[in-house]
Amino acid sequence: MNAANFNGMARAASAALLLAAIAGATMPLAAQEKTLVAPGDLLQPLTQDWPSYSGDYTGQRFSHLKQLDRGNVKHLSLAWVIRPSTDSRTAIIGGEGKGDFPVAGANMKGSVLEVNGVLYVTSPDHTWAIDGRDGRELWHYFWKTRGSTHIGSRGSAIWNNSLLFETPDNYLVSLDARTGKENWHVEIASLEQQYFSTPAPIVIGDQVLVGTGNDLDQPGFLQSYDPRTGKRNWILYTVPMNPGDPGLETWPSLDAARHGGGQVWMPGSYDPQTDLYIFGTGNPTPGYTGAGRKGDNLFTCTLMAVKVSTGKMVWYYQTSPHDTHDWDSAQTPILFDGTIDGKPRKLVSTAARNGFFFTLDRVTGEHIVTHQFGRTANWAKGLRKNGQPEPDPGKAAQVPGALVSPFEGGVVNWQAPAFNPDLGLFYVSESNSYNLLYLTDPDPRGSMGLGGKRFFVLGYESNALQAIDYRTGKYVWRHEWPQGAGIGTGLLTTATGLLFTGDGNGNFIAMDAGNGELLWHTRIGNITNAPQTFDIDGRQYVLVGVNDTLYSFVLY
């Protein structure tokens, strides 16, 4: 993407020639090359290209493209399919491992970037550049891992011509996006402490923000790096690490806080006007055995706003005090301007894994709305005065079993929600599951990580898609899927009133964003990321991943 917003490479190339002709021979060749994504380009609303995790900083996944609409979407058809190669023998090789682990298969569990007709695709240990016109692989970079949890990669970021992504064994890697050649890599978290890294980095100006994951009682943190050199600018812990740190009063001891989790394993959203990066944190640890961490456990399961220039927290709101179910509040929040009680407000909304929807003032963190959107969630006793759900201790894991809704996966998980500002609707999947949760380690010290419990999944009461009014948290429409699981369905909406998602029963679906009417579908298998759209050569593509395969659709 660039400021001139050219329609693809062909026109960009001819424009470059034109520029060269104007500039004449005095202009050095390097200066004539276009930067793929200058940091300032990322301030543009999501239109032609998809240059960052959510497409733009708002997290709305609202495309301004208008070629596809409610009338013609029924003619959407397949452009190409690709299952990218995981053959390390033909790849550009990087990494610090010995190459003694089996090569990880591809899985599409994040965002693909699209810039000037080229797609940048990530999967644990793999990064590909793919021609968006026909799905042809341009280059493949393979990372020799040192090990670690290979659960997913949520995508990459572009700073000028550098492609930045994280590896499961905790490196931030910078490649030349045009060739796949490595610029540098730096370690961002300890493998020995069992961190693993899944998020898509987020570029803001000349900083790149990275998060990590961990399931063994280590503290969560957000870090800023210099995308030019890989040098760290700052680190912000999400739990108290020193005597006197804010939030320490919500833990029984500093040792408990320092092992309290709160991982930053999903990208957040950014408000350029206030320089606030707003993101959600993961569950406290030990996850299920909370006896050794009595208190609210700040800043786990919390929406945090951090000033990017300083790395300091400006406000916070904890959406799940003292979680005991591994229900992270890491979901990417959505920023938008709206109206509350007749007054224009700058807002942020999030639908949390625990089944509650929240709207806050994104400048101050002031609480505005809480509403339970997961209709069977039964773990809260009610709401506190400030809108926080109050956990019911009886619904933590119990030795004789507790009947808990939802199960570990939550009412929602990491899959992206969407927001349509024309309609004022927040779209999110709603999965109403039940399990029996048994405490197997009643030791008052607690287990570690996610240990100390056993669960038995009973099944689903229902699975649905909701279009939520951000002003009340109540849905305007709700479509219940006849069969299938709701988790795993990310969302995309457009300025023409379209909504794309999956039904958990193998169908990829286009709906009317205003009323949920089904407009088009194709049975390609359960989608494993959120659908995306972009324009190449004046044609609007819709891209979605199913396990190890990418499907691209277009109008003919």
Added chain:
Amino acid sequence: MRILSAAVLAALSLAAAGAQAPPTFPAQQRGPGDAALVARGNAIYTLNCRACHGVDLRGGDLGGPNLLRSQLVLNDQKGEAIGPVVRAGRVPAGGGTAMPALALSDEDVKAVAEYIHNVTFTSRPQGAPPAGAAVTLNLLVGNARAGERYFKNECAACHSVGGDLAGIGARITSIETLQNTWVAGRRLDPPASDPARRAVRVTVKFADGQMLDGTLQRLDDFVVSFTTDQGEYRSFVRRSAQPAITSIDVKDPTARHRELWTKLSDADMHDVTAYLATLK
């Protein structure tokens, strides 16, 4: 969702694992320790460290922290990080019991480190506690008589303790399995080919008055498919079937159980489990 398919059940274990789920790839970075060194380290640990750090290394009565999640211990390779702390002692940053200095030799420290790292290596994944003394957990906490009353009011319309549930307490001896089975509404004698599912029946009516029924295979917003009692597989596009579909009626034998989950209290659940356990 109104229906729970076998495919969904199969997917459940995956979905239930959620995002930060079990390791799917080598999560262990270390191999097992040298057996002789581990044994020596165990003995030294027992003598010098156990009182404070606990028999299972998760912290002890005298206030020592959990070593299995200690950053210093996790970073340590062969005692190089543990040694200085052992020999100098330590005052915790957040207050609490200070660790005394211990005069252990380099070899002793190395052995203790090997022992601790080996416990981490042999621990079950995701922070489950290391195997220690067996703990007996009592899951049978309910009141059987209260459970019998609940059963008569809420369950007896479909189930009978002399019929389908005869001897259930003897047929399923694990209290946990017994509770899981009855709350889920699973079959007691599932065929191996179809371990958990009860057949969901579907009746499809058409504009010409025709009616077909069978065992539901799949139902979404677009297609319905099922196997008739004669073993014939049928599928229809819901919107464009000829003749037109006028109704699709699904009968799921576990539907009542899913309704039950939304109102069943944990106390009632434990009571019914206690009652069923008495049905030997």
